[in-house]
Amino acid sequence: MPARQTLNDLFIHELSDIYSAEKQLTKALPKMARAASNPDLVAAFESHLTETQGQVERIDQFVEAAGLKLKRVKCMAMEGLVEEGKEVIDEIEKGAVLDAALIGAAQKVEHYEIASYGTILTFAKQLGLTQALEPLKATMAEEKGADEKLSALAQKINVEAKSAK
Numbered sequence: 001m002p003a004r005q006t007l008n009d010l011f012i013h014e015l016s017d018i019y020s021a022e023k024q025l026t027k028a029l030p031k032m033a034r035a036a037s038n039p040d041l042v043a044a045f046e047s048h049l050t051e052t053q054g055q056v057e058r059i060d061q062f063v064e065a066a067g068l069k070l071k072r073v074k075c076m077a078m079e080g081l082v083e084e085g086k087e088v089i090d091e092i093e094k095g096a097v098l099d100a101a102l103i104g105a106a107q108k109v110e111h112y113e114i115a116s117y118g119t120i121l122t123f124a125k126q127l128g129l130t131q132a133l134e135p136l137k138a139t140m141a142e143e144k145g146a147d148e149k150l151s152a153l154a155q156k157i158n159v160e161a162k163s164a165k
């Protein structure tokens with residue numbers, strides 16, 4: 001277990017954790033896109049996949065630029081959230097009800113990411129890691145945007161789900 005004795009250690013740990021989370025998501029989002037029926041929801045998952053790949057690169061870039069070194073940690077929370085996403089895909093027939101469930105699962109993911117980046121951004125500010133601030137803010141904006149897009153899609157999809165079957 002890597003030691004976490006300083007705020008800097010904690011920053012590296014949290015950053016390594018979200019890095020693992022983003023990598024897990026690059027594998028999960030294509031499955032969610034394939035499981036979705038509503039074309040706008042499929043497009044939302046696909047475009048967030050592209051953003052997520054960029055978020056991984058963004059972390060790689062500022063870690064290298066700032067001379068930081070990530071730890072090998074696995075985000076257990078994202079593993080669980082992805083597992084719950086797989087459960088809905090396995091258990092619910094393709095259609096509007098599955099789409100509504102996928103939105104719920106995806107919003108839990110976005111909220112986890114928003115909370116994580118909030119913490120990481122606060123630590124980066126406290127530590128004076130100025131190189132990390134812009135990339136972290138850019139990613140945070142994408143996570144919030146993805147969450148809002150999903151909320152907007154739920155407005156229509158939940159209506160369809162209600163009248164399904």
Ligand code: FE
Binds near residue numbers: 143
């Ligand atoms: Fe992300």
Ligand code: FE
Binds near residue numbers: 017018074075077078
């Ligand atoms: Fe985590």
Ligand code: FE
Binds near residue numbers: 084
């Ligand atoms: Fe749960």
Ligand code: ZN
Binds near residue numbers: 048110142146
């Ligand atoms: Zn996200």
